[in-house]
Amino acid sequence: MTGRNMQTRRIAIFGATGSIGINTLDVIGQLGGREAFEITAVTGNANVAALARLAIEHGAAMAVTADESRYSELKQALSGTGIRAAAGTSGLDEAADQGNDVVMAAIVGTAGLAPTLKAAAAGADIALANKECLVSAGPLFMEAVKRGGGMLIPVDSEHSAIFQVFAENQRRALDRVIITASGGPFRAMTLDEMRHVDAATARAHPNWSMGLKISIDSASMFNKALEMIEAQHLFDLAPEQVEVVVHPQSIIHSMVGYADGSILAQLGSPDMRTAIGYALSYPERRPLSVEKLDFARLARLDFEAPDEARFPALRLARLAMERGGLQGAVLNGAKEIALEAFIDGRCGFLEMAEITGAVMEEMRDLPAAAAIEDVFVADGEARRRAAKRVGD
Ligand code: NAD
Ligand code: MG
Numbered sequence: 001m002t003g004r005n006m007q008t009r010r011i012a013i014f015g016a017t018g019s020i021g022i023n024t025l026d027v028i029g030q031l032g033g034r035e036a037f038e039i040t041a042v043t044g045n046a047n048v049a050a051l052a053r054l055a056i057e058h059g060a061a062m063a064v065t066a067d068e069s070r071y072s073e074l075k076q077a078l079s080g081t082g083i084r085a086a087a088g089t090s091g092l093d094e095a096a097d098q099g100n101d102v103v104m105a106a107i108v109g110t111a112g113l114a115p116t117l118k119a120a121a122a123g124a125d126i127a128l129a130n131k132e133c134l135v136s137a138g139p140l141f142m143e144a145v146k147r148g149g150g151m152l153i154p155v156d157s158e159h160s161a162i163f164q165v166f167a168e169n170q171r172r173a174l175d176r177v178i179i180t181a182s183g184g185p186f187r188a189m190t191l192d193e194m195r196h197v198d199a200a201t202a203r204a205h206p207n208w209s210m211g212l213k214i215s216i217d218s219a220s221m222f223n224k225a226l227e228m229i230e231a232q233h234l235f236d237l238a239p240e241q242v243e244v245v246v247h248p249q250s251i252i253h254s255m256v257g258y259a260d261g262s263i264l265a266q267l268g269s270p271d272m273r274t275a276i277g278y279a280l281s282y283p284e285r286r287p288l289s290v291e292k293l294d295f296a297r298l299a300r301l302d303f304e305a306p307d308e309a310r311f312p313a314l315r316l317a318r319l320a321m322e323r324g325g326l327q328g329a330v331l332n333g334a335k336e337i338a339l340e341a342f343i344d345g346r347c348g349f350l351e352m353a354e355i356t357g358a359v360m361e362e363m364r365d366l367p368a369a370a371a372i373e374d375v376f377v378a379d380g381e382a383r384r385r386a387a388k389r390v391g392d
Contacts (some may be wrong), residue, residue: 008038011280012095012124013060014115015106016042017050019211020129020155020272024104025058027276030288034059037280041095043107043115046070052077062098064091066111093118100124102280106155108213109336110136110379117372120145120152127279129155131230136329137375138233144372152234153279157208158227159234160275161253161266166235170258177237178255178263179227180247181306182207184219187248191310195350199343207250207270213339220352221306222335225317229328232321239321244314246304251293269293312353316360325368326378327360333382334359341390359385 011028015021021042028037043064044051052074055063062084065074071087078085086094096103096118103119104127105112112130117137120126121144128134133141145152154160158179166177185204186194202219203212210218217223228242253275255265268274269291277288308315313335320327334356341347347355359382369375 008034008036009101010040010099011037011102011104012041012043012098012100012119013039013104013106014043014092014095014112014119015104015108015129016054016060017044017047018106018108019209019214020106020276021054021104023272024106024127024276024280025054027273027280027288028058030273031277031280031286040098040100043092043095048074048077052083055083056081062086062095064095066092066107089114096124097122102127102150104155104276104280105130105133108211110332113137113141113372113375117141117144120148120150123148123150125150126152127155127276128152129276131156131226132332134230134233135226135332136379137369137372138229138328140369140372140375142233151282153282154230154234155272155275155279156227156230157270157272157275158254159231160278162231162235162256164266164278165256165264167256167258173259174241175257175259176241176243177231177235178243178245178257179224179231180250180252180254181221181224181244182218182250183246183248183304183306184221186219186310187246189310191350194310195348197349198345202342202349206248208272210272212343213336216339216342217335220313220349221311222313222339222352222356224306224311225313225320226332228314228317229320229331239318242321244306246306248302248304249298251298251301267293312350312357316353316357319360323364326366326374327364329369329375329378330360330363330366330382331356333379334386337383337386337390347390355386355389358389 039060041062042055042060045066048065048070064086068088075085092115096115102125105116106129203215205215250270252265255263257263271290320331338352338355
């Protein structure tokens with residue numbers, strides 16, 4: 001561990017062009033830039049111009065677009081720079097296997113699962129933003145990281161908070177984890193009003209600035225649903241040990257309760273760079289230019305119980321946690337299709353949970369996954385069934 005400060009760490013950034021990816025590059029700059037980190041690869045998808053620009057600006061050795069049809073465009077944009085261009089699954093696989101010390105896993109959705117598994121198997125530490133890895137493939141993903149020998153450090157702010165106050169040596173005294181939720185832009189809306197909202201209103205998060213899909217998932221609380229399942233696997237919890245409380249200011253990022261009545265919490269400004277910085281500096285804490293909390297100005301913190309009638313995603317998460325097996329993969333796969341349909345205006349806001357719940361019912365008797373292929377099959381089947389319902 002001590003040698004780590006002295007030498008540069010090799011890092012690959014999956015999803016470098018996204019919200020977490022850009023914040024990660026900013027944090028790397030604050031943590032010593034090229035003195036501290038050697039960027040082995042940056043990856044993106046359709047926006048190859050932005051990807052090439054980031055690769056050049058940050059001196060990455062390689063840039064990968066997941067979209068194979070854009071390979072020549074990327075190659076062209078990087079010509080004469082000495083930066084290697086690659087594309088598709090083979091490009092992502094290559095990026096995962098560069099002798100990385102750490103990989104920032106920040107691709108959005110199930111697309112992040114295969115490359116992150118590859119990086120874990122290659123032995124890199126995984127800074128995990130892509131919650132879908134744990135939601136869809138929980139036990140298999142945890143096992144893959146363990147076998148690879150790297151560490152798994154959460155980047156999702158709630159899980160980073162829990163990780164920071166979770167005393168593994170006190171596991172027997174662990175009572176519960178309490179995940180905070182802002183409640184999103186529709187926290188105070190009636191069910192009837194929610195029926196008519198569109199993607200433009202749903203994406204406007206009150207506290208956090210994030211990618212499109214996670215912003216809408218925050219409005220439906222599907223994001224919190226995914227985070228409940230993520231916490232279950234990450235911290236090896238029983239479903240009843242995972243609680244959610246609505247906390248509109250997003251200052252307490254989550255809490256851990258122990259058997260003696262103590263609750264430990266992590267607080268901070270709602271800025272993802274704190275969680276990213278912690279994941280990249282762990283076990284140390286390094287200075288970051290994030291806004292300091294001013295308690296006198298804050299004056300108050302509010303809390304309320306989550307409303308499962310208006311936010312049925314929470315109930316679906318509870319079902320998935322209790323049923324276990326492939327229900328997380330089914331929930332996530334069906335939800336991603338419903339979410340895309342909502343973004344395109346083909347499905348109503350409340351319908352997202354209706355479709356997801358119906359597909360979960362149809363697929364509730366699947367045996368648990370024996371191998372990662374089972375996860376991809378269940379995910380694909382859940383998508384097909386959800387797409388059929390969207391079309392109905
Ligand atoms: P984003 O939409 O801003 O960025 C997504 C990244 O993934 C981009 O680089 C994009 O090019 C890439 N990508 C998209 N589709 C792809 C595909 N099919 N194959 C390969 N790459 C693809 O998303 P984000 O907000 O940065 O979120 C990234 C992940 O981090 C998500 O899993 C999200 O749930 C999680 N997360 C984000 C935040 C946040 O504050 N943004 C917080 C916690 C967790
Ligand atoms: Mg979160």
